Amino acid sequence: MYMNKLSVLAAALLISVTTVAQRKPEVKIDKSLITTKVQESLGKKNMTAMDLWELGRVSAEGLSPDGKTLLYGVSYYSLNDNKSEKDLFALSLADKSVKQFTAEAGGESVLKIEANGDVIYSFKGQLWRKNLHGGAAVQLTDVEGGLENVKFSPDGKHILFSKAVLLKNYHSVDKYKDLPKSNIYIYDDLDYRHWDSFNDGRFNHPFIASYTDGKIGEALDILKDEPYYSPTAPFGGAEDFTWSPDGKSVLYVCKKKFGKDYATSTNTDIYEYEVATGKTKNLSEGMLGYDTNPVFSPDGKRLSWMSMKTDGYEADKNDIILVDPSTSQKVNLTAHWDGTVNSFAWSKDNKKIYFVAPTRGTVQLFAIHVPVNLNVRSLPVIEQISDGQFDITGIVGELKDGLVVTSTKMTQATEIYHYAFKSKKLAPLTTVNDAHYARLNETKVEGRFTKASDGEDLFSWVIYPPDFDPTKKYPTLLFCQGGPQSATTQGYSFRWSFQLMASQGYIVILPNRRGMPGWGVKWNEDISKDWGGQAIRDYLSAIDDFSKESYVDKSRIGAIGASYGGYSVFMLAGVHEGRFKSLISHCGLFDMTSWYGTTEELFFANHDLGGAYWDKKNEKTYTDFNPIKHVDKWNTPILIFQGGKDYRVPIGQGLEAFQAAQLKGVKSRLVYMPDENHWVLSGHNAQVWQREFFDWLKETL
Template identity: 25%
Template sequence: MSTFDDLDAFVATRRQAGLALSPDGARLVTTVAELAPDGTKPVTSLWEVDPTGEAPARRLTRSAAGESAAAFAPDGDLLFTSRRPDPTVEAGDDEPAALWVLPRHGGEARQILAPGDGITSFEVARDAGHVVVTTTVPVGPAPEPPEGTQDTDEAPDAAAALRAARKKAGVSARLHDRFPVRFWDHDLGPGRPQIRVHDQLAADRLTEPVAVVDPAGPTERVRESAISPDGTRLAVAVDVRDPGGASGATGDRGDPAAVRVRLELRPTGGGETEVVADEAGADHEMPVVTPDGRWLLWIREEHAAPGRAPAQSLQARELAGGGTRTVVEAGRWAIRSVTGAADPDVVLVVADEQGHAPVFRVSVADGSVTRLTASGAYGDVVASPEGGAVYAMRATMDAPPVPVRLDPHTADQEPAVLRGATEIDDVPGTLTEVHATAEDGTPLRAWLALPAGASERSPAPLLLWVHGGPYMSWNAWSWRWCPWLMVAQGYAVLLPDPRLSTGYGRGFTDPATGAWGGLPYTDLMTVTDAALERPDLDASRTAAMGGSFGGYMANWIAGHTDRFDAIVTHASIWHLDGFVGTTDGSYHWVRQWGDPITDRDRYDEHSPHRFAAAITTPMLVIHGDKDYRVPIGEGLRLWYDLQRHGVESQFLYFPDENHWVLKPGDAKLWYRTVFAFLAHHVLGEKWERPALV
């Protein structure tokens, strides 16, 4: 029995993500998730990884609440967030995330900041040590202070008073005056995001903020920020209204709900705010300040339109002022991250490329590029301060994320793997590629995960697995959608990158934007045909599955071919108009599909629900009730339409899960149900209902 034959062992495997490097380059810290003692939830902790790769990883923190989001202060103290109770005060029932510090010389961690609504994220200025904290503050009128309250020290904080009054009255309602109201799996409000800049520790606590960033107007919202190394300036990305920027908008008012992102530069010591970039039809986000404090960099993303995918470019300007320059032109890459390097005028960029996500060394001065890595998908990139090394988390399609060390100058290198916290068996098969050519001459490719025993004498059944997004690529390990669990069951898993996938240029994404049922579908069928030419695959036993956009494609496939024996569709789009109107960011999709009233033909042509009567393939529908990206109504409508058309189908419903299925018990049940459904319909085995459902 390997890890991939035993769901309990697979779910219990430690998983690591994130890297923080100390100012002297001697300490590297990652966050590790593992099961709580009762096995019902994951708990995170901080672990130290030896940058030389010699010593094993060692655990630094331990609590029932867990710790995450590590960052070093200039003096080497380690900061992190946790919901653990402060041992010096009486704990409440539901502690919000607070900021803690673990002294560099050892000793107990201590809490240094605990805003009432908790900490969403934080950042530390590289040289000055300013701590930038994002939290939320309630909106609405505060209750009157208790009668007789006169002294200001006695009067309750207005935000705390409002929180307490809502709790006492049993109120959970939120009154919104702007779109959106939900995001992924949680409700927005009743507070608004606020950024606070603290300049130093005093008496084991952060001082009062020296700067507070609130939206300029009631319809604006701060999103993310980056502070200069000396702590004097803060770059802030702010959501603002973009009524004329939505390509599908109609009428004189455009789309009042649409949003774009403006980039601002604010002095932390007071002074005028400078608008660095703001334009209709584009977002300016993901700000980064280089370690030497010279350059402010950010991503400019052109909004999508029918026939035009979102296109990213890397922008830069000197922090001291001057004109903006384009470092990487629009559409060249789908950029995942930008990180400052030790060398002046150099940044490290991670972007999708041909089924990988390499690290690129990019010159801000002249735009020259060196690809540092030959294979794999990278994230959490950090550069050593002396310039001798780059550290990152590296994953591949057949190996989970591990910490690695790179040389900051060598092209197409294989990294030095460091000793992390994840221990897992080798995958139960081999990884290869399938290549094909679309009817229009476009090259297509896919990963193929083959079980160890597949051969011409014993061909494996094929499972077509479509990725989500749609603007993404099969290029990295996934704990949640792990093909190797299916390989352990005897299936060959085909993982294609059809049109709309990133890493192949704008010509690969533009033609299918706002036309998902066209080229993506024919590409998937073309790659499937090419794979089934292999003698070690069994064309008489096939299935298809996917989630999110992949679920849309699974539904589309079901209505357009009966070639598969079974189809599994997770968190899927069924009624395109209904999805666009109820998802958490409707305006994003209106840009791609157009107005659902005036552009009716596009919606009707590409909505899977219109082909329900053509479906004959058995289907397993899976959906979580807390999914706000693809709301539960899509799964319910699909299930009803399948039932009323007499399609053999089952509905696996998770009342407490979101777009993903994250609870360990639910994740195991997800896989066991998929195993049973495919075994029955593809392998011809007797149906056995999974236990507990």
């Protein structure tokens, strides 16, 4: 549902934390250029919230066609400017040397790397070119309004891009041209707002235009005057588009529904648009759930995409569909596999599809052996090819001896690695944050199994404070994951940082309760229509079992969480029977009735809650599983965070919960963030969030 680098060189490393945070990004040097001696000169300390925001944020931008160079981005956040600054770096995979590729103020993103070393990248909405081997950057385009989600045709003579098109006069300034200072929205149907913005009548559309040396011809709107989104709203991007190998057609993802139908459906489809004729064909006709991410095999003979089966079920099992475009024959490659796919990539020889998927508390690499003959109905062979206490978060590209991937741990932000097929090990290619982490005391992470109340094995991650001493007693936090069908794995967060929490002296336990992917499709599905049932009992089982450890201070246990995790905290507040001394809920669902009446993606509520509150068959959802119905038992101090632009869990949820706590005389605090949505995106706001979070724990735990 809800719908989620480096410190300074040499003497600069001795500058104060505040000064480093305020420096302009000329200090962005890869850690590989810093000597071990300099690292060792730094003293160890426990992580702080400022340390968290000083980390560089690494993005993989692409491999050169010859496989010799990796381009990656590093973003640093400036608290002075309250914004991030991203530059590109080039890493030679032969000698591991690094050079800064761009340094302009702004953020650059690579679109393609050509065989001659030319890198075409996007910068401030325009296309630029610069060669890996040297030379100045050249601006290629100067298009009013800029270009978004650009894809080049195979011959480079056309581009595919997106821009917003005004199709409905929902905003008063568009409907009443003589009243330009008005600011009113008028609607006759649903889909009036989504995520963090009201629908102003503009719809993202894909456009095709000729392209020659930066000159762009007249752009053709593929969707014309249709009130549909492509890329899909609110998070779709360039992955929603692709050119056919011959450049004669374009594939795009779109949910061709409007109003109430749009708000209650997940049925996106893969459409093929023929450039010459303008004809459009639905390639996923009859496939009723999400169909996304169309990708052709390297030889262009096969097409693949990700697909969910059920309309309205956004957390359904995600499968990989294989299509022979010449015959339109389809095969579900992962139908027999008990898991769900996050993302995938083709092997260069067209024989395999690599994918990443959650499994048993981590996210790992898998490989499918692609059938040569789609008429043969034998089950495709699927093998897990990586294993360890880490997450593989993405596949960048393939080398002769392995894959280039991105990876995280609970104690390490994203870096880029080489995964070797032979040794099955990860080797770091970027070490952007190593020098920073070398200054911090380590926090140990371990896995733990508990018996749930129904006898099932329940896995949890546990992260311990630096210099953990089992003879001492520690305050402990139970983390409640959002989603509800989101995995708790070895991911890294710049807000819900368990490393930071542990560094402040808390043990954190993170159960893989019912509803999380990685433990089979049934385990994942079991939470739907049972939000306040077994999943909540799983949390209680995990904390009850862990509380038996001698080092857990039973009188100082807290529960924390966001989104469905925030809902869990609100539910636990009424059923925990004295287990918790302090509670923290971020953008949690408090009253399921008012939430159903104000949230925007109604397909989610219809599937996971069962439907509307006026339908008697859903009574349990709006009574037994509704936190507001258990407020009479609230007696535990609670901190409530609420975003003002959160339309997934609208503002009334947090305000209602705070008001109830206040009127009941329960110690409570509201942290209202008027400019934030379901997340916290501003650096300054994030610092306030961290300070309030830890101050509350100091007060109450």
